[in-house]
Amino acid sequence: MEFRTLLLSTLLGLLFVEPGFGQRGDMNTGQWLKDKEELIKNLEDRVKYAEGCQNDVEALEARLNATVDELMRQKAEVDRLSSENEGLQTRLDATEEAISKLNQSSAKSAPQIAFSVSLANTGEIYRGPCTDKALIFKRVFSNTGDGYDQNTGIFTAPVNGLYYFSFSTYGYNTHAMGAILMKNSILQVSTYDSPTVDGSDSSSNFVVLQLAAGDKVHMELWDNGRVFDNLNGHTTFSGFLVFPV
Structure with a gap:
């Protein structure tokens, strides 16, 4: 509403600052007012359209921000899972190495008779x-x-x-x-x-x-x-x- 009020006030101010308004005796005042009303109506329609566009932009911005937040959350989750996977792989490698050493040790230490x-x-x-x-x-x-x-x-x-x-x-x-x-x-x-x-x-x-x-x-x-x-x-x-x- 603030955006609409400001825009209308500015346009109306421009309309009524028309040079020589009080000196034009031959102008049909009724027609002039009618033309101005139509102009104002057109301006109001454009203001509504501009407001609608602004609302759409704000909605798109909100959706974009929500999408960015979701992507950041998913990235954080992927990073967490990747870190866990690296930890599990490290533990798996260590376990396999320990088993291999144990098997080698058993093979070497078991008496061959x-x-x-x-x-x-x-x-x-x-x-x-x-x-x-x-x-x-x-x-x-x-x-x-x-x-x-x-x-x-x-x-x-x-x-x-x-x-x-x-x-x-x-x-x-x-x-x-x-x-x-x-x-x-x-x-x-x-x-x-x-x-x-x-x-x-x-x-x-x-x-x-x-x-x-x-x-x-x-x-x-x-x-x-x-x-x-x-x-x-x-x-x-x-x-x-x-x-x-």
Whole structure:
């Protein structure tokens, strides 16, 4: 309203400051007033239009300000999320690095213990029957960790853990065939085949044992037992550490 009043006052002032207004006796005063009224009406219409334009501009400015505020809010939110994402990525990278180091450390620190042997390292060998029934496997395929002693046939556990052992035996029908897996001189599992009319027999077995460091595992013959081996590796003994405990 202030804008409209000011504009109308200015225009009206200009209308009524017409030179020689009081000296024009030949002018139709009624017509002059009518013309001025129409002019004023036109001016009022233009003022209304100008006011409408001004209102539209103010509305657009308000919407623009609201849009700018929303964009600023969204930018702040994006910046916050970006910062959080960087933090999460940093934590993820650190976690992956820690896991990688842990895996590498576990792989390096876990003892590597395994052996695999057979009875004969040359020619043919019949073992048994005999008083000393311990089987000494002379042909060493592998002995990682040096737990197996090929001079005594005894495996000594280097560390506490669960160990897997397997063995196979082969023999002929003249004697009982098979062997016994012993832990600290106590029978654990075995293979056995009594003398029969068939020509030969073979068998195998396995076991998982929990051993303390220093526990000893070896193979023995049955009483009056006999086994046979050659470079084909019929009679064997193997073991490895599954995991420490």
